[in-house]
Ligand SMILES: O=C(O)CC[C@@H](O)C(=O)O
């Protein structure tokens with residue numbers, strides 16, 4: 001409580017900050033690399049609205065995979081009694097992505113429970129040349145987790161067992177279909193937490209998180225899954241099981257093969273189990289929600305924050321005023337502070353409440369007195385922390401209510417990152433309904449989202465490839481954390497050299513010579 005007494009004093013001194021424990025309910029830059037402004041064949045792709053898409057993100061022609069026969073169904077039904085689904089009503093939701101922006105036409109959904117079952121499925125599909133679309137919680141944003149045509153959907157939903165947890169090392173080993181939030185709940189009971197957290201935690205699967213190398217809200221503190229994942233079990237396209245399920249912090253024996261499967265979106269193998277290093281549950285957590293009058297002030301606040309909060313800083317996220325408007329309009333959330341052009345969510349997580357509060361207080365006093373921050377509120381209780389976090393976590397949901405959403409997930413040096421939002425607002429003018437910017441400032445990752453009442457090819461043409469060209473010009477990444485999936489595969493050359501992409505194709509050909517695993521995803525059409 002001491003912190004609030006001090007905050008009250010600070011409030012009267014600065015007359016700005018309301019520390020509360022209760023929350024109120026022309027451009028035409030040509031890329032120097034990459035021939036893929038247009039793929040070789042623009043073709044029709046059946047989307048949920050029944051429209052024809054003529055963008056580079058549209059699906060290529062169906063490759064010559066076999067089609068599922070009654071004999072195939074017999075095999076699957078025998079292998080997975082009651083778990084080889086052909087009911088169109090059940091298949092409907094597995095064929096469509098969360099954004100309802102792409103839709104496949106699969107007629108078979110398989111729900112294995114064990115690695116052995118996955119192995120038998122893939123061995124059979126490989127022999128029969130049947131394409132397979134692996135699927136976790138189906139929360140991806142780039143069309144990577146749904147079939148494009150009639151690929152068999154291989155769901156990890158029933159592979160949801162925790163295998164081991166070592167409370168000395170903090171290493172958790174579990175099946176790929178464990179829901180992230182369930183793992184978090186399990187670990188909290190043991191006084192640990194998952195090293196990643198994201199808005200889709202209630203549905204996403206850890207296997208899907210690893211396959212897409214999901215970043216999320218804690219990356220700033222605990223690093224990427226490339227560091228925290230210690231081991232993987234993966235079933236290769238021909239059914240071989242690759243057991244790299246190590247639980248060692250250090251292991252330099254040869255190539256680190258698991259890295260190939262982290263972030264490769266199920267195109268190289270199906271992840272069936274994961275071992276992951278989990279941090280101790282922090283004893284003290286504080287969340288501050290602050291307002292800034294400019295992006296420059298926000299960056300300076302970030303600098304001060306890193307310096308003054310040091311090791312207890314666990315998240316530094318931002319949203320702009322347009323995001324706030326959407327939260328208020330579509331989700332009826334209430335802005336807990338006065339209106340500002342920018343908002344910051346800062347989380348501290350440490351082991352000593354008094355120490356953390358002292359540091360946070362000193363930091364807040366500095367940014368308030370120097371006017372970097374114009375208003376703010378702090379929460380230490382769980383329910384209030386959750387309420388503050390929802391202002392950041394629920395933006396994607398608010399955007400979905402706003403109309404058709406064009407999503408861009410850019411990483412770039414932080415100084416330049418918001419310029420893209422400003423440029424796009426100027427460039428698109430009234431043609432766009434909303435142009436919003438938010439994201440993981442601490443990781444140099446911007447989520448630029450643009451909405452229109454319905455899908456608008458002219459608007460899309462004004463956005464792409466401009467966004468990718470702009471990003472590439474500043475050596476940024478056109479997909480910081482969401483992957484490439486179906487939608488962005490042909491833009492890979494904006495962030496990777498042709499040599500690198502060719503090598504990726506070689507690796508794919510070696511591990512999956514028939515290309516049955518998640519076809520039409522991640523790699524560009526000229527490589528597959
Ligand atoms: O919807 C988006 O563009 C971002 C989703 C997610 O990565 C987030 O950080 O909220």
Ligand SMILES: [Zn+2]
Nearest residue numbers: 216440447481
């Ligand atoms: Zn994100």
